[in-house]
Each structure stands twice: as structure tokens, then as C-alpha cells.
Amino acid sequence: MEYFNSTENWTANSTELTPTVTYPFPPSGYHNAHIIVWSIVVGLIIIGIVFGNSLVCISVVRVRALKGTQYRFLVSLALADLMVGILIVPLSITNELLGCWVFGTFLCLMWKVIDVLACTASILNLCLISLDRYYSITRPIKYAKWRTHRRAYFMIGAVWTLSFIISVPPLFGWRNEDKTVNGYFLCEVSSDPGYVLYSTMGSFFIPAFVMVFVYIRIWGAAKKHARTSLGQGIGDPRPSPSQAGNCGKSTAYELVDTDEASSQAAGAMLRVDKNRNNQNGGKLSPQEPPGSRRFTNNSMLSPNSASSDIRRRTSSCDYREVDRKRRKVAQARERRATVVLGIIMGSFLACWYPFFQLYVIATVCGDACNIPDFLFKFVFWIGYCNSALNPLIYTIFNRDFRKAFKKVLGIGR
Incomplete structure (x- = not known):
């Protein structure tokens, strides 16, 4: 610690002078x-x-x-x-x-x-x-x-x-x-x-x-x-309702041929999920994706279509985009x-x-x-x-x- 310089004052004490040191x-x-x-x-x-x-x-x-x-x-x-x-x-x-x-x-x-x-x-x-x-x-x-x-x-x-x-x-x-x-x-x-x-x-x-x-x-x-x-x-093929709301408003369905040996059952399964935001009221879209056969609600699948699978395809929502956002x-x-x-x-x-x-x-x-x-x-x-x-x-x-x-x-x- 540094201090200010001290000052000296002289006081008389009987016969001699003595310094008195004071500090600020x-x-x-x-x-x-x-x-x-x-x-x-x-x-x-x-x-x-x-x-x-x-x-x-x-x-x-x-x-x-x-x-x-x-x-x-x-x-x-x-x-x-x-x-x-x-x-x-x-x-x-x-x-x-x-x-x-x-x-x-x-x-x-x-x-x-x-x-x-x-x-x-x-x-x-x-x-x-x-x-x-x-x-x-x-x-x-x-x-x-x-x-x-x-x-x-x-x-x-x-x-x-x-x-x-x-x-x-x-x-x-x-x-x-x-x-x-x-x-x-x-x-x-x-x-x-x-x-x-x-x-x-x-x-x-x-x-x-x-x-x-x-x-x-x-x-x-x-x-x-x-x-x-x-x-x-990741890996959930179906979006949650909140995610589905971010998807497109039209849905197309396609019939896709499969070569898997395990799909040899008579008939095919149709998985239809209605989109709340679907302007078509949940009906099938008239879109026909390339390489697929279009069908309507009145379509009948013949017993010979055992090697076929029906899957839904969203026309304006890519699940990879949902995964990217997540x-x-x-x-x-x-x-x-x-x-x-x-x-x-x-x-x-x-x-x-x-x-x-x-x-x-x-x-x-x-x-x-x-x-x-x-x-x-x-x-x-x-x-x-x-x-x-x-x-x-x-x-x-x-x-x-x-x-x-x-x-x-x-x-x-």
C-alpha cells in the first residue's frame, strides 16, 4: 500500500526542538x-x-x-x-x-x-x-x-x-x-x-x-x-396430427406392384387416412402418379392382385422435410x-x-x-x-x- 509523503512539524519541548510526524x-x-x-x-x-x-x-x-x-x-x-x-x-x-x-x-x-x-x-x-x-x-x-x-x-x-x-x-x-x-x-x-x-x-x-x-x-x-x-x-411413417397440419392439403393414392414373396395373400389392404385439411373431404384425389394405376372408391380388387400393395402418398408433404425440421x-x-x-x-x-x-x-x-x-x-x-x-x-x-x-x-x- 502506498502512502502520501509524511510532513514534519517542529514543536518546542523545554530546551530542545523535537519533530512531530503527521500522516494524511x-x-x-x-x-x-x-x-x-x-x-x-x-x-x-x-x-x-x-x-x-x-x-x-x-x-x-x-x-x-x-x-x-x-x-x-x-x-x-x-x-x-x-x-x-x-x-x-x-x-x-x-x-x-x-x-x-x-x-x-x-x-x-x-x-x-x-x-x-x-x-x-x-x-x-x-x-x-x-x-x-x-x-x-x-x-x-x-x-x-x-x-x-x-x-x-x-x-x-x-x-x-x-x-x-x-x-x-x-x-x-x-x-x-x-x-x-x-x-x-x-x-x-x-x-x-x-x-x-x-x-x-x-x-x-x-x-x-x-x-x-x-x-x-x-x-x-x-x-x-x-x-x-x-x-x-424417425422411422414413423405417419405424421402426427400437428405434423400433418403442416403438410399439403391434397392426398393421392397409388397402387404399386411389389415383388416381395411375403405378399402372396389374396386381395390387398387399403390404408386410408383422412386428412383434416383435405379440401376433397377425405375422398381420393384424381391424381394418377406415373407408373401406378388409379382407382376410385367403387374399384374392386380382383383376387389375382395378391402381389400388389396399396399405399398412400402425400402430394405436397415430404416426410424427410418433417425429419429435417425435427x-x-x-x-x-x-x-x-x-x-x-x-x-x-x-x-x-x-x-x-x-x-x-x-x-x-x-x-x-x-x-x-x-x-x-x-x-x-x-x-x-x-x-x-x-x-x-x-x-x-x-x-x-x-x-x-x-x-x-x-x-x-x-x-x-
Whole structure:
């Protein structure tokens, strides 16, 4: 931390002059313009965190469509992020702009413990949500029966308990001593190597590994599901009513000779499906396809036509076109799932990985690594931004949440 140059004033003390060294306040070195910019930016972050996560909680409480068990996990995540926005970020920006801690040693210790608790709970809730989505996709029926409200609350309780276990050791002495420089008390993140490795592994690296692994599996499962859904429709020679509506409005029937040895039965089977959109009222079309013999409702098939088969041919609907459209929809769903998962993992890693990586390097390497102070501050604050992004990422792709937000905010009534 850089400080302004100190000034010396000389005071008379009986028979000699003694210098009195005074230091400017604040000792952070920020000018007024810097303080204003920092305050505006961080103020917007706080507003985003509090507004977005409060809206999630209110929506789940008030909107009936969000009463599902899975939404409890999002409320737990929102509560953790609210702690970050209300209890952590305001004190962090005050400590940053002043360059010292003015709230006492006890509050300094509690602030650091709650900081680790809230950020860890936020990350572990993200991990819990990823596991919930994975089992919902891979074992939908079995997991839906297993995931009762009671078990959901138990899993949420386990997340907060683990977060508490990771965050409280400094209360029992596992921490480095706080420093006082030029009479100013500094409240800094812990630099005790043992606790840093312990907390970073439990708070980030292990949950991050689980999330990356699980989301890769989710992406694969979603891709497989899309292909399976596509394959179920292929090979069905008859379109569904909705598909038939997209076909042509006239139907022609043709008598086609077959050479198959298995069709040696007397007579032939006529398969007639009436098209609701058929302008001919379901009657046979007078079209005569090349190479086929036309017949009418009064036509009689002789017993000698055992080697013949009657089949329907739509004149303006190619089933391959239906299959192509179905494949296009499946591919669009696959791309959408890939984009959503990419945004989730990309934002999480972009916000938290730089801080935890530099935190470990700075602790293990010390001054030898010479990490720039501005770089560490930058990644430190980017981590907090994840608490503002979570309510956007985990709800903007959810139609029920979008409707709930509009209802709570009174939009579109």
C-alpha cells in the first residue's frame, strides 16, 4: 500500500526542538476523484447484488409457480449473495478507500470470518445446484421421488455447515496477527499458509472441480437426450396430427406392384387416412402418379392382385422435410444448452479463479513473486461481482422466473 509523503512539524519541548510526524488521512493514497469513481462503481455492484437476490427470494415466496423443491436451492444461493452485498462489500470498500480499518479489531475478525462464510456458501450452493441439475437430467424419475422438501433442506443445511466449518478457524487462533502501520490498523485477508490452503481448497478448488466435471456430464446428457428425442420420431411413417397440419392439403393414392414373396395373400389392404385439411373431404384425389394405376372408391380388387400393395402418398408433404425440421429443433436445443452451461461455468471461473489462484501464489511465494498490488485488488473485487451475476444467470434462462419477476415488479399487467 502506498502512502502520501509524511510532513514534519517542529514543536518546542523545554530546551530542545523535537519533530512531530503527521500522516494524511486517509492513508490509502486515493484522491477525491478516485474515491468518487470507486464509490459509484461499488455502489452499483451493491445495488445489483441486493436488488437481484432480493427479487429471487420474494418471487419464490409469492409466486406459486416457484414452489418446487429445486427453487429452494436458488433461495439459499440468493441469501448467501445477500450476505455478501449487505455485510461484506460495504465494509470492504470502506477499508479499501480509507486504507485502514476504523471499526475495531473484533469487527475486523468477524468481518473476515463472515466474508469467508458468505463467499464459500455462495460457491457451495452453486455446486449443489449443479449436482441437482445433473441428477434431475440423468435420473429424472428416481431423483424426483428422492428429492423431498426435507432432503432439500438437509442438503442446504449441509452446505451452510460446511461453509461454517471452513470459515471459523480464525476465531480459534488459526490466523496471522494483524498489523499496525504508522498508527493505522490494517485489516487484511489472512496470509497464514496453512489456513489459506485449507480454506481455498474447501471454498473453491474442490467445488470448482466438482462443478466442471458435473457440467461436462450435464452437457453430454443433454446432447444424448436431444438425439434420443430426435430418434424416437424417425422411422414413423405417419405424421402426427400437428405434423400433418403442416403438410399439403391434397392426398393421392397409388397402387404399386411389389415383388416381395411375403405378399402372396389374396386381395390387398387399403390404408386410408383422412386428412383434416383435405379440401376433397377425405375422398381420393384424381391424381394418377406415373407408373401406378388409379382407382376410385367403387374399384374392386380382383383376387389375382395378391402381389400388389396399396399405399398412400402425400402430394405436397415430404416426410424427410418433417425429419429435417425435427433435427433442426433438436440441434437448436443442444446449442442452447451448450450456451447456458458455457455462461454458467465461464462466469463462475472468470469471477473466482483469478482471485483464489493469486491468493495461493501470494501466500506461498510471498514477496518473491512480486504480485502487483492493483492486480490483486482487481481480482479481489471481481469475485464479489459473481454475487450480482448469479441471480441473472440462474433466472434469466428460466421462463417461470422471468414471469415471476414481471409479476412482482408489476410489469406487463
